[in-house]
Amino acid sequence: MSAVIKNPEMRKITVILLTNLFLCSCEIKNDQKTMTPGIPPHKKITLKSNPNQSVDSAKSFLYSGCIVLRRGNDVISSMFAQLNKSDASFSHCGIAFREQNQWMVYHSIGGEDNPDEKLRREPFESFVGQDHNYGFGVCAYPLKETEVESLHRLMKKWHGLGIRFDMKFDLSTNDRLYCAEMLYKAFNHVTNRDDCFETTLHQGFRYVSTDNLFTNKASKMLCRINY
Structure with missing residues (x-):
């Protein structure tokens, strides 16, 4: 869900929304165990001293359709991460596909780095780059081969349509999508289901957080990398 927002007015609106959600989410967490900041190490991959080697190692876990x-x-990403109910490891997400011998990630993001707010397609190395991230992870969700193909077609379609980032984080609309919402609706669409992932509901506001995607019983974390 993260976006680096430098436009003063839009940043103000987004910060107000995130602050309200953040304060509400804190009420949920008061009765839960304290979440450890950052990304915990994963037994399946060891962090190398060279970040580029870590990224290359993580590629071995990628397959088309993985999360x-x-x-x-940045500050906005930290606020997004804290909206997670059970695991604050991540703030943003996308879907990877192998295209022309390169791993590409489709994701929805707004802000100064993507001023037109249209659904973005970028190389995996750029998406997880150390210059703007504390770390990253790769997650598997079980899909049939035909569903992966449908998912790829859907991402290409939405990318071609220029679906924009949803600054209102409104799960009830489909003309704009924030990052976790995009994955939530895409996976439900290609599987013809409505329960691939849970949603988070607090004080009447329903949203999809990144931990809704990787902590559910069907998902499997393949690797986590700390920079």
């Missing part, structure tokens, strides 16, 4: 998560190193 790629990251933890941005």
Whole structure:
């Protein structure tokens, strides 16, 4: 869900919304165990001293249709991460596909780095880059081969349509999508289901957080990398 927002008015609106959600989410967490900040190590991969080697190692876990998560190193990303109910490891997400011998990630993001707010397609290395992230992870969700193909077609379609980032974080609309909402609706669409992932509801506001995607019983974390 993360976005680096530098436009003063839009940043103000977004910060107000996030602050309200953040304060509400804190009420949920008061009765839960304290979440450890950052990204915990994963037994399946060891962090190398060279970040580029870590990224290359993580590629061995990628397959078309897998979920790629990251933890941005800006303030807005930190607020997004804290909206997670059970695990604050990640703030943003996308879907990876192998295209022309390169791993590409489709994701929805707004802000100064993507001023037109249209659904973005970028190389995996750029998506998880150390310059703007504390770390990243790769997550598997079980899909049939035909569903992966449908998911890829859907991402290409939405990318071609220029679906924009949803600054209102309104789960009831489909003309704009924030990052976790995009994954939530895409996976439900290609599986013809409505329960691939849970949603978070607090004080009448329903949203999809990044931990809704990777902590559910069907998902499997394949690797986590700390920079």
